[in-house]
Amino acid sequence: MSSKINTLLKGIAAASGITIGNAFIFSKEKEEISHESIDNVTEAIKHLEDALALSKKELKKVFSLAIDKLGEKRASIFEAQMMILDDPVLIDNLKGRIRREKKLPEYIVDDEISKYIHLMNEAHEMYMKERSLDIEDIKNRIIRNLKKKKWKSKISSDVIVVTTTISPSDTVLFTQANVKGYVTDFGGLTSHAAIVARSLNIPAVLGVNEATSIIKDGDVLIVDGFHGEVIINPDEERILIYKNKINELNLYDEKLFKLRNKPAETIEGKEICLRANLDLTKEMDLIFRNNPKGIGLVRTEQIFEEYEAFPDEDEQFEVYNSIAQKIYPENVTIRAFDIGGDKVLPVDLHESNPFLGWRGIRLLLDNKNLFKSQIRAVLRASQNKNIKLMIPMVTSIEEVFETKELIDQCKKELKKEKKSFDNDMHFGIMIEIPSAAVLTATFAREVDFISIGTNDLIQYLLAVDRGNEIVSKLYQEFHPAVIRTLSHIIKEGKANDCKVSLCGEMGGDPLALPLLIGLGLEILSVSPSIVPLVKSIIRKLKYKDTLLLADKCLTYSTEKEIINELNLFYNSIIDN
């Protein structure tokens, strides 16, 4: 049945905190199709219809973005996939079989569509095998949407989710359900799952490898997100030890909470502007609790993952406006949709190298209507002058010119329509591609602010895919090239009177903080949950010492030397 008492699994400590709860195995494998019999045929048919409708919406979302880029061949495959969701013969067969056989729709869909797939695979022509993969795609999409409904009803708020890997759309499902913790087989510190877990303050241990094969549904788990440990079926004694640890943590949180109304400043009184990132509208509560100086990054693509189709201008306006009003008089920086890479849609486009492909500002400039709807919505929400707009994945200055032109167009339109907005709304860019880092001075003269996105910058600078387990060890946050590039960006930005901020994961790393401040960084945006911790560290720093630390680190040629130096420094401030 279940595992032995106190079985210990080790993984990556991806989001801190400790939690105790029951495991919920979230399995996306296709062999998990249930052969269960059903009583309520009407309900099952309704589920099927809902899943078909949802699948159609999803496909339309991708199709509407990519139609001009797909090329005729893939476009016709998309069209055919959408037609399959309306195929009268297929749907009649599916419904008829559900009525006669009284089995779950997921089983009927799998069995029925697989018949067609077998037929295609029997053909000798190569293209028929390719075609069968497309049918497999659509089959899996329908089944996924059928299961989504089932999962939604099964995930309750007190479970710890155990799964192979977490996709952005899974995250939406889990956050709506308020889960207590995450354990995954794959994924590292900078994976999407880790970022979201940290920002919502949910303990997570990732990259456990055999988690889903060892842990059974309902097992009691202790997840220790500090040490990357998962204890399966702990005994009474173990549970007591961890409950005490949880109490201590709560006390520590309360202590940090006392800093809520104190400024984030060094011992000498040099103030650092400490902001928070917003991934999900849900985090607003946490933001108010921890009281940062505004929101330094709103990842809009994540918020809109919650919608089935792309939200129109009015729907977007509602979201941005509500954030801007809630955070007033502080500022909020809205980042335009960063779609592509590992975010939102890429699987459907089958790009061979999505991280070097169609993402961020590239995709937006190719979808001007979508982009303009966002710019207009942001402008309309800027009437209280506390909104800024920034664009992701910039490589060349032309992208800035083109975006500025679009902003001007939108302003003219809004003026004509007599809608109010902030005519001086600040406009900035993310620096996360090495070419933009090199050209910092050029960009700084054209925009109001720049924001360093460390996750992508490191991955592109070091040519390491952060999601690839084999090379993820080479993803070095403190690689000398990373430190020197950061120094270059900060210096060049400031020299050109351009505000420089940093909104990547690095800003929340206690080890990195003294170095970043020593490099001259004065604006930071971090996960809302770690605002108090970051503030408490800043308040222990002597600015003068951080400058010396940075100078030293800039002379080293290996990451090891830099980490040693940072550890020494960190330990010295903690002791005081």
Place this chain on the structure above:
Amino acid sequence: MIEKKVKIINNAGLHTRPAATIVKLAGKYKSEFFIYKDGFNINGKSIIGVMTIAAAKGSELILTFDGPDEEEASKELLDYFQRGFDEL
């Protein structure tokens, strides 16, 4: 009922785009429409069915139409096959 033999004459054969067009054309008519090849009789109003037909250039298919508007249906679909799916 109307029965017609057709030959695939375009280079790419019965690929996804023409398959979709055939189903869309057939959907306009009340008549039943089947495509017969290699021992299988496929309902021509079902895209997933039509996609299982492997038909390269030179293959022969038998089309059958049955219903009140079979004349018009057979005319339009036959014409589409004879135009080589507009890919000649």
